[in-house]
Amino acid sequence: MSSEAIAVTTPVAEVPLSRRFGRVWWCALVVSGGLVLLLGYTLVSVTILGVGIWGVNIPFVWGFDLINYAWWIGIANGASLFAAILVLRRHDLRTAVNRFAEGVAFFAVICAGIFPIFHLGRPWLFYWTFPYPATFEVWPQFRSTLTWDFWAISTHAIVTSLLWYVGLIPDLATLRDRARRKSVQRIYGIFALGWRGSVRHWAYHQRAYRLVAILVLPLILIMQSTVAFEFAVTLVPDWHETRQPLHFVATGLAQGLSIVLLVAVLLRSGLRLGRYIDEEDIDLLGKLVLASAIVSGYLFLDEVIAALLAERMAQEAMLNRMTGDYAGLYWTAIVYSVLIPQLLWFKAARNSTIAGVFVGLSIGVGIWFDRFSIIVGGLQTDYLPSISRNYQPTLAETGLFLGTIGLFAALLLLFVRFLPVVSMFETRHDEHLEKSS
Amino acid sequence: MTPLPYGIMAEFRRAEDLVEAVRTARRAGYTKLDAFSPFPLTDLAHELGVRTTIIPWIAFLAALVGAGLQYGSQYWMNVVDYPLNVGGRPLNSWPAFIPSTLIVAILWAGAATLIGLLVILRLPRLHHPVFAVHDFRRASEDRFFLCILAEDPIFMMQEARAFLETLSPLAVREVPACD
Numbered sequence: 015m016s017s018e019a020i021a022v023t024t025p026v027a028e029v030p031l032s033r034r035f036g037r038v039w040w041c042a043l044v045v046s047g048g049l050v051l052l053l054g055y056t057l058v059s060v061t062i063l064g065v066g067i068w069g070v071n072i073p074f075v076w077g078f079d080l081i082n083y084a085w086w087i088g089i090a091n092g093a094s095l096f097a098a099i100l101v102l103r104r105h106d107l108r109t110a111v112n113r114f115a116e117g118v119a120f121f122a123v124i125c126a127g128i129f130p131i132f133h134l135g136r137p138w139l140f141y142w143t144f145p146y147p148a149t150f151e152v153w154p155q156f157r158s159t160l161t162w163d164f165w166a167i168s169t170h171a172i173v174t175s176l177l178w179y180v181g182l183i184p185d186l187a188t189l190r191d192r193a194r195r196k197s198v199q200r201i202y203g204i205f206a207l208g209w210r211g212s213v214r215h216w217a218y219h220q221r222a223y224r225l226v227a228i229l230v231l232p233l234i235l236i237m238q239s240t241v242a243f244e245f246a247v248t249l250v251p252d253w254h255e256t257r258q259p260l261h262f263v264a265t266g267l268a269q270g271l272s273i274v275l276l277v278a279v280l281l282r283s284g285l286r287l288g289r290y291i292d293e294e295d296i297d298l299l300g301k302l303v304l305a306s307a308i309v310s311g312y313l314f315l316d317e318v319i320a321a322l323l324a325e326r327m328a329q330e331a332m333l334n335r336m337t338g339d340y341a342g343l344y345w346t347a348i349v350y351s352v353l354i355p356q357l358l359w360f361k362a363a364r365n366s367t368i369a370g371v372f373v374g375l376s377i378g379v380g381i382w383f384d385r386f387s388i389i390v391g392g393l394q395t396d397y398l399p400s401i402s403r404n405y406q407p408t409l410a411e412t413g414l415f416l417g418t419i420g421l422f423a424a425l426l427l428l429f430v431r432f433l434p435v436v437s438m439f440e441t442r443h444d445e446h447l448e449k450s451s
Numbered sequence: 452m453t454p455l456p457y458g459i460m461a462e463f464r465r466a467e468d469l470v471e472a473v474r475t476a477r478r479a480g481y482t483k484l485d486a487f488s489p490f491p492l493t494d495l496a497h498e499l500g501v502r503t504t505i506i507p508w509i510a511f512l513a514a515l516v517g518a519g520l521q522y523g524s525q526y527w528m529n530v531v532d533y534p535l536n537v538g539g540r541p542l543n544s545w546p547a548f549i550p551s552t553l554i555v556a557i558l559w560a561g562a563a564t565l566i567g568l569l570v571i572l573r574l575p576r577l578h579h580p581v582f583a584v585h586d587f588r589r590a591s592e593d594r595f596f597l598c599i600l601a602e603d604p605i606f607m608m609q610e611a612r613a614f615l616e617t618l619s620p621l622a623v624r625e626v627p628a629c630d
Contacts, residue, residue, distance in 0.1 A: 151533070152533060153532065155529070156547065157548075162554070165555055169557060172558060172561070176561065176565045176566075180565050180568065188489075188591040188592055191588035191589070191592065192592070204577065208574055208575050208579060209574065210579055210587075210590065211487045211488055211489060213491075213495050213501070215572050216496060218571055221503040225506055225507060226510075226564050229560055232557065233557045236557075240550055439490045442489050442490040443490035443491060446466055450466075
């Protein structure tokens with residue numbers, strides 16, 4: 015084979031097809047696999063013993079379950095929204111980032127889905143939220159945000175996974191055709207569904223893919239708002255605000271972008287994909303993360319201003335969140351999700367792997383503290399003179415949270431190992447357009 | 452009697468060669484053509500007469516069905532079959548029924564479009580005559596193929612081969628029919 019015939023995307027295809035993958039990958043998989051076992055253990059124990067093993071109690075009806083749910087959903091929605099916008103704008107960045115941004119969204123929604131199911135207390139009856147003709151002849155109450163959430167999570171999981179898979183089909187065909195072992199070829203071949211690259215097929219494929227990407231945009235906005243409505247429709251003073259959906263959508267986008275940045279810099283250095291995820295891509299991603307962090311900052315400010323204009327009860331609730339027992343959470347959120355990302359004003363920071371990892375994690379942590387602060391800080395001051403008690407997560411809850419992080423990492427590691435992390439056909443298409451123009 | 456082959460296929464190095472070859476073949480009167488490439492060539496698909504307008508229609512109709520089903524079932528369950536007075540709110544509290552109606556409309560549209568796509572493309576189909584052609588595996592990487600199908604009304608193996616040879620391809624190969 016002459017050297018010019020080697021396709022531009024060969025190195026991407028060689029990653030999943032290589033026989034060995036190095037020690038670091040195995041170590042990471044063992045660690046995250048251990049956390050997945052922990053997840054299994056905490057889930058089994060909460061199923062057998064009940065939610066009594068969690069730290070939640072009146073007035074703290076919601077604790078880690080909702081904090082982590084809202085956090086994972088934020089990552090899922092932010093990453094999905096970003097991926098969809100890139101596809102629709104036909105932005106150059108999409109070839110580099112889209113595939114794993116959709117992957118991040120899909121894995122995060124799996125992690126998110128675990129929490130609402132298990133906080134039901136009797137998770138094996140989760141299907142009661144589905145309108146089916148039950149023997150007691152009672153239907154779900156559709157005026158409740160919790161039923162909207164059931165549809166939102168399941169729709170997000172189905173639509174993002176389908177979109178991700180359909181986008182993967184042509185690349186799976188490349189892997190099928192390049193596989194050296196018969197067994198590997200069979201497996202990729204089955205999942206490639208017999209894709210043969212017919213120009214007719216491409217035309218339909220592209221149209222459908224873009225159309226569903228459009229559909230993802232409203233889905234994300236409705237879904238993230240639904241999460242926020244779960245708080246806003248209650249009478250808890252600090253939650254009962256119409257600005258809640260905006261806060262969740264905007265900070266969720268920051269969070270999704272930051273995790274995409276984190277994964278991008280790790281993939282770039284870990285898999286040596288510098289040519290496909292180039293410096294310009296990372297630089298642009300850094301700027302986007304910075305912009306979204308500034309928007310988060312604006313929303314934190316807006317929270318204060320909205321409280322100043324509100325009635326006394328809401329003002330007190332806000333003030334309590336800033337200065338009360340949980341003030342640490344509030345300020346940590348601001349430092350991590352707004353102040354630290356300002357590092358990205360510097361070009362050196364945007365181009366550095368360490369800074370990318372640091373800022374990516376920092377926003378993730380910051381928004382996690384924000385969700386913690388909103389949920390626990392809001393419940394602390396109810397209209398009722400509450401029992402003087404503070405919320406503290408128990409080991410079972412912490413284990414559950416760490417377990418979902420392990421699950422997310424394990425899914426990501428498997429994805430990196432067995433699938434092309436960069437869309438190969440989009441890369442070829444771009445190279446072709448560049449050459450012909 | 453030997454079975455009729457599936458067609459005859461020419462291999463090209465560049466996308467531009469494939470586009471040119473398709474145009475020449477159409478001028479020569481061939482109508483049953485298929486082209487294969489490692490990335491989307493939308494303009495070429497257009498020239499081959501592919502119209503994808505059915506895709507948005509699938510999405511739109513599925514969205515209508517999904518929205519209708521979801522609003523209808525909420526209405527029937529919470530207004531007709533099991534009316535529940537919650538603080539004097541109207542039974543048909545439509546603003547509360549809207550979010551899941553929109554979400555389910557998107558669910559139907561998204562799932563119908565992507566599943567409909569596979570139906571239109573007649574995939575999965577793991578076994579296809581073109582896969583038997585030597586070097587065809589590179590259609591998923593860096594080579595471009597033009598296939599004249601045997602079902603073409605003016606298809607004659609010798610003429611088609613001679614015609615394809617005039618397009619200066621890398622190779623011309625016969626595509627045997629599947630058993």
